[in-house]
Amino acid sequence: MAHASHDTDHAHHDHDHHDGPATGIKRWLFATNHKDIGTMYLVFSLIMFFIGGSMAMIIRAELFQPGMQLVDPGFFNEMTTMHALVMIFGAVMPAFVGLANWMVPMQVGAPDMALPRMNNFSFWILPFAFTLLLSTLFVPGGSPAGGWTMYPPLILQTGNAFPMLIFAVHMMGASSIMGAINVIVTIMNMRAPGMTLLKMPLFCWSWLITAYLLIAVMPVLAGAVTMLLTDHFFKTSFFNAAGGGDPLMFEHIFWFFGHPEVYIMILPAFGIISEILPTFSRKPLFGATSMIYAIASIAFLSFIVWAHHMFVDGMPEAAQVFFMMSTMLIAVPTGVKVFNWTATMWRGSLSFEPPMLFAIAFLFLFSIGGFSGVMLAIVPADFQYNQTYFVVAHFHYVLVPGAIFAIMGAVYYWLPKWTGHMYNMALAKWHFWLSAIFVNVLFFPQHFLGLAGMPRRVPDYAVQFTEWNMVSSIGGFGFGLSQILFAILIIQCVRGGKKASAVVWDGATPTGLEWTLSSPPPYHSFTIAPEVK
Amino acid sequence: MSVTRATGNDNNILRPRGFPRARACLPAALAAGNAMANTNTSNGYNMPVGVTDLSRIIYGLHMEVFWICVGIAVVVFGAMIYSLVKFRHSQGAIPDTTMVHSTKVEIIWTIIPVLILVVMAVPAAEVILKMEDTTKSELSIRVTGYQWKWQYQYMDAGEGVNFFSTLSRDSNFARQLHSGIDPSTVDNGNYLLEVDHPMVVPSGTKVRLLLTSQDVIHAWWVPDFGVKRSAVPGFVNELWFRVEPGKEGIYRGQCTSLCGRDHGFMPVVVDVRTPDEFKKWVDEQKAALKQAAAPGAEPPRSAQALPESSN
Numbered sequence: 001m002a003h004a005s006h007d008t009d010h011a012h013h014d015h016d017h018h019d020g021p022a023t024g025i026k027r028w029l030f031a032t033n034h035k036d037i038g039t040m041y042l043v044f045s046l047i048m049f050f051i052g053g054s055m056a057m058i059i060r061a062e063l064f065q066p067g068m069q070l071v072d073p074g075f076f077n078e079m080t081t082m083h084a085l086v087m088i089f090g091a092v093m094p095a096f097v098g099l100a101n102w103m104v105p106m107q108v109g110a111p112d113m114a115l116p117r118m119n120n121f122s123f124w125i126l127p128f129a130f131t132l133l134l135s136t137l138f139v140p141g142g143s144p145a146g147g148w149t150m151y152p153p154l155i156l157q158t159g160n161a162f163p164m165l166i167f168a169v170h171m172m173g174a175s176s177i178m179g180a181i182n183v184i185v186t187i188m189n190m191r192a193p194g195m196t197l198l199k200m201p202l203f204c205w206s207w208l209i210t211a212y213l214l215i216a217v218m219p220v221l222a223g224a225v226t227m228l229l230t231d232h233f234f235k236t237s238f239f240n241a242a243g244g245g246d247p248l249m250f251e252h253i254f255w256f257f258g259h260p261e262v263y264i265m266i267l268p269a270f271g272i273i274s275e276i277l278p279t280f281s282r283k284p285l286f287g288a289t290s291m292i293y294a295i296a297s298i299a300f301l302s303f304i305v306w307a308h309h310m311f312v313d314g315m316p317e318a319a320q321v322f323f324m325m326s327t328m329l330i331a332v333p334t335g336v337k338v339f340n341w342t343a344t345m346w347r348g349s350l351s352f353e354p355p356m357l358f359a360i361a362f363l364f365l366f367s368i369g370g371f372s373g374v375m376l377a378i379v380p381a382d383f384q385y386n387q388t389y390f391v392v393a394h395f396h397y398v399l400v401p402g403a404i405f406a407i408m409g410a411v412y413y414w415l416p417k418w419t420g421h422m423y424n425m426a427l428a429k430w431h432f433w434l435s436a437i438f439v440n441v442l443f444f445p446q447h448f449l450g451l452a453g454m455p456r457r458v459p460d461y462a463v464q465f466t467e468w469n470m471v472s473s474i475g476g477f478g479f480g481l482s483q484i485l486f487a488i489l490i491i492q493c494v495r496g497g498k499k500a501s502a503v504v505w506d507g508a509t510p511t512g513l514e515w516t517l518s519s520p521p522p523y524h525s526f527t528i529a530p531e532v533k
Numbered sequence: 534m535s536v537t538r539a540t541g542n543d544n545n546i547l548r549p550r551g552f553p554r555a556r557a558c559l560p561a562a563l564a565a566g567n568a569m570a571n572t573n574t575s576n577g578y579n580m581p582v583g584v585t586d587l588s589r590i591i592y593g594l595h596m597e598v599f600w601i602c603v604g605i606a607v608v609v610f611g612a613m614i615y616s617l618v619k620f621r622h623s624q625g626a627i628p629d630t631t632m633v634h635s636t637k638v639e640i641i642w643t644i645i646p647v648l649i650l651v652v653m654a655v656p657a658a659e660v661i662l663k664m665e666d667t668t669k670s671e672l673s674i675r676v677t678g679y680q681w682k683w684q685y686q687y688m689d690a691g692e693g694v695n696f697f698s699t700l701s702r703d704s705n706f707a708r709q710l711h712s713g714i715d716p717s718t719v720d721n722g723n724y725l726l727e728v729d730h731p732m733v734v735p736s737g738t739k740v741r742l743l744l745t746s747q748d749v750i751h752a753w754w755v756p757d758f759g760v761k762r763s764a765v766p767g768f769v770n771e772l773w774f775r776v777e778p779g780k781e782g783i784y785r786g787q788c789t790s791l792c793g794r795d796h797g798f799m800p801v802v803v804d805v806r807t808p809d810e811f812k813k814w815v816d817e818q819k820a821a822l823k824q825a826a827a828p829g830a831e832p833p834r835s836a837q838a839l840p841e842s843s844n
Contacts, residue, residue, distance in 0.1 A: 067714070068708055068711070074794040151791075153748065153750070154749040154793060240767075241768060242767060247765055247767070248765060281628065282622065282628040282630075283629065286633060287635070313750075313763040314763060314768070317661055325654055328650045328653070328654055331646060331650060332643060332647055335643075336639065339609070342609060345620065346616050347628065348616070348626070348628045349622045349627060350617065350621050350622055350626070351622040351623065363613060364610060364613065367606065371605070371606060374598065378654075380590065380657055380664060380759075381657075383761050384756060386789070387752060448578035452575040453575055453786070453787075457796060458796060460708055460797050462726045464722075467577075468578070507622075
């Protein structure tokens, strides 16, 4: 156990400054430890995953058959809007920040994150932001119902929830920016001696690039929603044509944030998959350097593709051609990544532990989302796909079996390291197989619905869409229920279980400094910096 | 005439068009393919081929890109599956830990996708230019979106014709919460896809729509025409289509841009008629307008009060 704490050098008088955690609620309220904060992020994310998931269950229940059976159309719109906001800003992004908190210091050989108090602040903003956002369900006029994209003029018709939405988004943005700064400062300043940037694990690399994306685009979102706020309350006309503004300008600004945001939700997933696949293939990652360049290229391209979300909204031919080309270009570095992952498995020695199962499912299903992405890039065809269930199927394929499967794979990969206990393998495999099957039952038919002409964000539909909607809803309920297994498994594993060794995956080849620490690791990960050759 | 149209309608729509009866439907639609067929050419799981050159070109592009993706998927997924089967730890596979990098291979699998993308992008760019060319249109109609209906104002040959188009009464009753009405019994199977006054256009004519909105952003879409465009308040967007002669009938779509509580309930219905019949329809509309405006007559309301034109 470590005895030297860096902090004791400083003139801190707090009595909680010792090597172990403080006791009781103070451990969490005043947390400055990267593991405690990482745990809070992950628990928060899991809670939001279930709240956002419950909203999805309401959506799928109403869409089970044509006709309005359960909810008012206005409430349905509230559900689609809140589902997206909760899942994006409450579930996926905090999950990645939680993983970064846990793993970045351990992977670069640091004792903690560089800015622990800001770390505390960036987490504790989130419960307030989401309490505010979720409380809009109970205010006059209901919660926001204009879609998570918040397009004016529609979003300006929101009732009392409107300023609450804007303030909640501001808080989420502030939290994300602080989290991103922390990751960058930690990686730039606290790497162990000998760990050059190119020797750094892929998960840290993916997060480093993601953090820059966050810092670049969250202020853009803040600006866009602030303009909405002043349009609503202070008679400005940024997005009001009658006053000389332009509703489409909001879409341009929003998607200048929104498209990098999409990659913010997938780049860390790329990093995770690049950690898991080599371990259980017992073979180093193929083309590690080109993987880093691929992530960087995707990040760069993400800034010049935004208008592909708005081809049908009207833009010059030249712009349509440009954004089609730039969007298609993204397929090249993404293809390199998929090919390199495949080459990593090629001539390896594969075993199928739960993290590997999720990584393999990611490879197949994320690729399907990538294919529909290439189809969507073709502008003329996009005129048919846009705003239909085909788009819904596309982004859920990249976000659910993409981002969320990667997060689950990461939890299954590192949970024994975090807790010191092995989890219930049989339960994990049940969770995997049920999730992998139901996620396809849920989302694959939505491709058919969209192509056959069903618009998205509708609470009811024409009778010819009935069968596939039923199939999709059944898949939705199955997927939702399967996630309860995940929660049970985590609780069991935190409470106890077979002791995990330091390497955890004996017999496989996990690489990285985190596996040199005990399981669970000491409270201040590396008090003496390890030497990396 | 309207009776014939309704029959074509029954042939096609009363049969639920989803899986697995989908295949039976296309021949049914084709069999009913007289001039009055109500043709939604989607088979329930793929994009409709449609009835305009644009929609056919788009369908062609869609299928081309789809098959390219399938081809890539076969190769990539094939390699993955081969690895999963062949290189198993449990089968005693020995990892080749020297296989970490190959500049040659990586260059190849960067260049090949670029070439494939160019093959897809060039024809697509040509189609973009074609889609945006709204010149030489023969009939212009101003389409205005409202929460939650469409207004059609005719120009050129239809000058003066002006009416609103809202969800049909029967669909509107059936779609109320707990209405207890079985949606499949409503509007000849066109639940939520039927309006009181459809837009009427001539076939074989280049029709240009000028889209705008009075409140929030809407979007006008008819899948069979291969056109969709947003209606943005304060701005005018254009689109055009030309329905092939012989493809007269009723075509249906919906608003596709979330526009508030009843976004799901503002369908687009277009009644395509031969140019002669279209001219007759315009004359009827104008006569009705004149009658309504005549002294002693009731003050003209909107065209909503005009005689039913489609059924």
